Amino acid sequence: MTKKNIITAGILIAGAILTVKLFLLQVVDRQYKITAENNAYKYITIYPARGIIYDRNGKILVDNKNYYDIMITPMEVSAFDTTDFCRIFSLDIKDVRRRLASYRKHKRIIGFRTLQFLKHVPVETYNVFAEQSYRFPGFGAVMRSTREYPFNAGANLFGYISEADSAFLANHPSYRMGDYMGATGLENAYEKYLKGEKGYNIYVRDVHNRIKSRLENGEYDKSAIPGRNLSISIDGDLQQYGEELMKNKVGSIVAIEPSTGEILAIISSPGIDINELADISKYYNKIINDPYKPMFNRAIMSEYPPGSVFKAVNGLIGLQDSVITPASEFSCHGGFHYGNRKLGCHIHKSPLDFRNAIKMSCNTYFCNVMVAIMNNKKYKNIDERFDHWRKMVMSFGFGKRLGSDLPSELGGNVPSSSYYDKLYGKNRWNVYNIISLSIGQGELGITPLHMANLAAIIANRGYYYVPHIIRNSPDSTDRRKFEIRHYTAIGSSHFKPLIDGMYMAVNSPPGTGGTAGLARVDSLNICGKTGTAQNPHGKDNSVFICFAPEDNPKIAVAVYIENAGFGGTWAAPVASLIIEKYLKGKTGRPYIEKYVMDADLKQNVHVKEK
Template identity: 40%
Template sequence: MNQFFERRYIIGGIFIALSFILLGRLFYIQIVDDRYELYAHKNVIRQVIQYPARGPILDRNGVLMVSNALVYDISVIPREVKALDTLEFCKLLGIDTADFNKRLIKARKYSPNLQSPFYKQISPQLFASLQERLSEFPGFRVDPHPIRIYPDSCAAQFLGYIGEITQSKIEKSGGYYRLGDYIGITGVEASYEAELRGQRGVQNKIVDSRGIPKGSYADGAYDTLAVPGERLTSSLDSRIQKLGEKLMKNKVGSIVAIEPSTGEILCFVSSPTYDPNLMIGGPDRGANYTMLYKDPQKPLLVRPIMGTYPPGSSFKPLSALVALQEGIITPQTTYLCPGRYLANRGKPKCTHVHGLVNLSSAIAESCNGYFAMVFERLINAGGYKNTEANYTKWRESVMNFGLAQKLHLDLPSELKGYLPVAGFYDKAYRKGGWRSSTILSLAIGQGEVDATPLQLANIECVIANHGFYYKPHLIKSIGAKKIIKDEYLLKNNVGINAEYFEPVINGMQSVVDYGTAHGSKIPGVTMVGKTGTAQKVGQARNNSVFVAYAPRINPKIAICVVVENSGDGGTWAAPIASFIVEKYLKDSITRRESGITPDYYINSNLLPEVKVKDKKAIQADSIRKAKADSVKKLNLKSAKIPARKTSAIAKVVAMLPNQKRR
């Protein structure tokens, strides 16, 4: 009997304890923890994302280069998709049932309970007709979304494009982005994504059991407004940008023009180019991207910062400045040119006998022998035991001008070019086994030196400024307050005294006044420049290079033009540069004494012929590749100089006898 009563108390105690636990849990759920309240609200509240207008991009004169247009995106919550007239829905969208099922399966794999994209960028007209019948298609919704449009269809590589974000970038964003959002992929759109994207807003809508909106939740008390992205004012002048793209039509190469007094980039042409409107999105975007990607001329390549070229004779003024600073030569130093450099078994050669030349005339006539002599004096100072140390010092002086390093332009994917360290030659010829004569091709801007067009234009800024440059940049100001980054206001001194620039500039002016660029002389404008011609492995012809600035007093524009596979620097690059310079300075192009006109260059086609291989040729190539791979496996050495990475645009020409002047 006692045991019975004891058990009754124990069981009663257990029930009482359980009751307290349940009551405590109910109190926590209903009073303390608001998760369940939120879950309940989610059944009647829909959050509508308000996408902000992406910031517009203007040119330096306020001309609109990029703006926004409104389209509509259809999204779906798979769990809420009920019985619907699939055929009618597909008919409205212009898709078939197989496409419908494919899209729905993809959304369900992402999450059956979360909203995900179903069909992007429908027109306002389609939106109007679909909105009226949206209640017939439960689980689907339509939201407005701004997209980019490009009124002038120019500067594609500078502007870049936006695209749908990837899962990896969503994860890296810390929750800011979600599936279906757009993000800058290339160009300024990528570099200034944080400024351009703005801040999304949220509207909380009450919906009924069929998902039909019934008004704002709490009268909008919890809604947030979308904040538009910042306006970017670029440094580009759309007048010369469009002219540059016309002049480079059907040619491979680039144009970079910079304002020396600020570092602002005025013209940024990469050719061949493409219409940026092809990449705004919609059902054709994928096909457009594939077309551009497979184009053998590589229009997606940003050649001003990704194309690397031997600078050729355009490098000679820089070599002269370094030698003047080191006290190796003076402006009066002379050289008797017999048409070749006798001190190195007649290499390099000149195109003709120059006779007695000094610094300025050697630049004007582009005497290879003079600059070979200058380079050897630099490298041989103090005897052959100092070769490596002298070369390292010379290389550092050259790098001060911005070569062989990134200038950190406000665009992604910039290459730094190439100028080897002394160790490169130690590996090639053994330590102490190379001399100035071994690397003499560097004296005339060839051999193992590559530079981007941006770097070559920046060197002209240094010369124009008599010893310094401002960091090149493409965005002039951000937002209404016209904010500019502090780094763009800093002078970068190159370590050359100002007095050494005048004799070099005298020679460069002579290049335009009566030398290899005489045909490109601008009436009423004193232009200072240097032509260059550099070979490229596998090309039938040379690259045409021209660098310049104008006017000589109070310079307003520095420029580099590279036209691949076209010939001498004075034939193509110099005329194109002169038209850009005159258009910028005078807003017109006058008749030249030489008779050249922009139309001739606009209408000329220098694109290399694209050879299409038949099946037999492809099979033969496969056999040759297999044999080559077998040789590699045997570790057979085929050359003295170790291989190094080269760009897709220009490869190094290391053998001096094959080099050509300018």
């Protein structure tokens, strides 16, 4: 082989490489023909309808309403009547001129792309524009949809959708600038089902840049796939009623169906006004600056001391550990005395057995129960006894996230022995340092969701399902997760005396010491436990957990109202109204309803004005 032949071969090989690459580019690879950056094609995006959310009775909670985005393809814009254009959309002419100038300036970067010019144009305005659109070359419209809420309730639960921000876009390549995403609440948690899939139509331009036809009769088009509909466990009417009851009060209501763990209503008050939800960006500043923090979902994020409702837990632990029996009596003379200190109690007859202690919510009784638990000889020191107690408490789901499908659920707090070791020194503390835990005060942090779950556990006599919202989750692991029974460390037989006490608390004749007489509804057999939790900022928090009916319970409710006073005064009637509404479909106690709805308890709440 001569050198000439080698050089010739080299040149032929180089030529062959170019030819093969050319062939790949032009004939084999379709990528360079059907590409969005191909200036010969105009891609028109079709936005899918977002999934609709239905309540447990098949009523629509979250719906779609159509509107239009006005789009501009700067390359195609030629002279038009700017004044008329501005009149149709009520725009400022100077502003429009300025924007048009900026498009001209960035002509090369924009290319043939179509950009959003106006957002959220209502159908009526669009119709006016559509009639005259031939006068505005380069402008077009894309139908999109916004959320609509037939029930006047549930804003914090549903959450809002917003335009994807740049941080989100960077992590989610399937989203484009101007796409919407679920930002909070269920919209966020179930984004992947609700959003659907975008589609597009491809049009071909001719050499003069006019749209000629569909590309190969739409063979390469993609139709939009609408988002999946969600069916959730919320009862729309109950949710709405609950929000009405909570007007002018700060706190939460959570209602659960004990036999499934389905959440029937979840209210955080004050919440976002649902009328502001669809167009939240407009109200965002107002909402963010509201001293009552309507964005803050108290039902799952507020970690409160539970107050006396926690006596139910301590009582059950005492019974389970056999350090007391339902017949154990403790006497109470105005409080529990230890050392030279006293934990006060209200005036009631003495001594009381377990059932009556629950009924009358005797502090002294449960302090004694705590002392008994913490002196259990089975364990050798305070650390072990306390950790045993803590394990029992946490078997109720306290101190950790329950794992519901509500985004940003918090876990609360149940302190551990090491916490007290650190605080007082190892073996340098005893039951009297922690006595306030016995009545649900101290370092406990429990969310209203946890409290409702406690009510459900009592209703079920010892177990719970993870509270959840979704009913028809397309994801089977999700579904299975919510079908598991979680047993507490308490044997089911111990619930009987507790439930008896809770029944008596609500249903005893007036004047016999029941703490929750206001919650009594004829024939519903509501069982409940009041709580009055100390609040360092002002009046006590009013707490109530309950379920009904006593046998085969259908609903378990927790109500927590900040700075309202006694549990029996406010939280109990609110909870009973919720139960009545749910079980009877209507309420038959207008005086109680009026009493609750007229109350303005919000003013007691200490807020930092901004």
